[in-house]
Amino acid sequence: MIRRDDEIEGALRVIADHFGAPPWLLRRVLEGYGRSSAGDSVAGAAEPGKIALRTALAGSSLRALSEQLIRRDLGPYARDRITKRLSETLAPFFGPGVWLPCPSATAAGAVAARFLAGSGPGALFAEDVGHAMILEAGAVTVMSGGQLFPVAIRTDARGTIRLEDLEDALLAHCPRAAETTLGRDHFPTPRVLLLSWPSLFGFAPSIDELRALRAACDREGMKLALDLVWGPHKLAEDSDPHPRLLDLMGLADAVTFSLPKIDCGPGAFVFFPRAEEGSLDRLRASVKPIGLAEFEAWETSARWEAAWTSHRALLWETLRSHVDRAARIRAELGSRGFVMSPESAGNVVFLSTPPETAEVFLRHGAGRWPLRCADRGHVMLRLMIASWYPPGWEDRLFDGLAGLPVGR
Known part of the structure; x- marks a missing residue:
């Protein structure tokens, strides 16, 4: 090294x-x-x-x-050429559709939800409402002018949506179910299901489970937006991840990627695999409020194009190394007696610690997570293992934990 x-x-x-x-x-x-x-x-x-x-x-x-x-070819009116060229270049890898560069994953998710929801008031169903409203500061609601707001759906212990939970949420908010009580105007029309794959704990529904969720969306006239900002890490656990990625993207109406999370530099993308002719005008209208300089759009698109056309093997290898690193960290912390709860997988590390020990983790880049711990007074922490933790980082973390209480 x-x-x-x-x-x-x-x-x-x-x-x-x-x-x-x-x-x-x-x-x-x-x-x-x-x-x-x-x-x-x-x-x-x-x-x-x-x-x-x-x-x-x-x-x-x-x-x-x-x-x-x-x-x-880098003039002030180049955005159409940027989008057209990138979509054509990546079509052999992902199929037809529209790729739109965005300044951040938050912006990409907001553009996807707003574009799919169309006009008028409605509800955005999400498996983690805190993700949509707290971590992303209500970006979807802000971009929609207050007409689109998230509704949380109950999840299982691994953070994934079950079909019956989605159906229960739809029953509670679907206009036709409300006609016998307060009437349609009192219930927002469900428009989009925003689904993170994998969940915040690093677990992912199977492709069959996703197909069932997609079918439920189709029955209610809802669109499906997949948040894949950590998805490539989960896919990298497979020896041949690209076909699985295509299966996932084929089920969605929009897919979002975050470049810094997968070692591809700053920026993000939203991909619309089912975009029809003439939809670019609507997309441009959706993206205007978030802003992205033409130079940034060129540079972001060049990196994303190179990742799939020239460095795809290196991309998967790099993400696989993050997943392996997270597994080693979970094993080491578990062997030291830390409470590894809730259970996590992929490149995610969840644990709970006493407050004095939590300070060491926080100084080394862990995030405090707003979940109740089984041990009263403990702090829930999350680590997302990626390139922002430099070589040797975990060794310094483990050294700093020597002699501190672990909670058992």
Whole structure:
């Protein structure tokens, strides 16, 4: 593994030469990705001697931008060409549809929900209403002018929706069920089911369970939006993940991806696999409030295109390394006596600790999670293992936990 400063500088020069870019520019692009330094980006390869995924994508985007600038194809009215080119380039990998670059996963989810919901008041059904309203500051409701608001659906212990829970929620909010009581005007029309795959605990419904949920949506005239911001990590557990990804995307009316969560730099995408001719005008109207500079859209699209056309094997390998790393962390913390509850999987680590021990986790990047712990007074914590935890991070965390109470 690359460690020393001189090794990092040497690696940056080699990588920059490969992509035809000056080393200082490559360093600036990598550091602009946030959370990780250029050194971490170079040193964070899945195996020694390999280029880290985000470094390869940074170089690819610089090369693509240089080509666009030479052709003077980076003007202020380039968004249509950006969307058209990306959709055509990725069609062999994902099928026809419209890819829309967004500045963040929150924006992508809001655009997807608002576009699918259409006009007029309605309800957005979500398996985790806190995700839609708290973590994302009510972005969907804000973008809809207050006409679309989330309704939480009960989930099982693994955070996934069961078909009967969705049907119960629909029965409570469906207008025709309300006609015998207060009338249609008192109940918002259910329009979209926003489903995170996997759940916040790292577990995922099977493809058959998703088909059943899709059928329930179809019966009620609802659209299905899949939040796949952590989905690629879950898929990476398979030896051949791409066919499963296509199965998932084929069930949805919209799919969202978050690039920083899968080592692809800043930005996000929403994909509409069922978008019809002429829908781009509606999409452009939906995305206007969130804003994204044309240069950013080009650069984000160049990275996303390179991830699937040139570096797909490295992408899956990198995500698989995150999942393996999370499994080792769960095993180590469990062996030390920590309460690993609720149960988690994939690249997710949930645990509860006494407050004084929680402070160490929080200083090392854990997030406090608003769930009640079985042990009164304990703090619920969540770690999402990805590239923002540099090499050796867990060793420093474990050293800091020495001698602290674990709660048993």
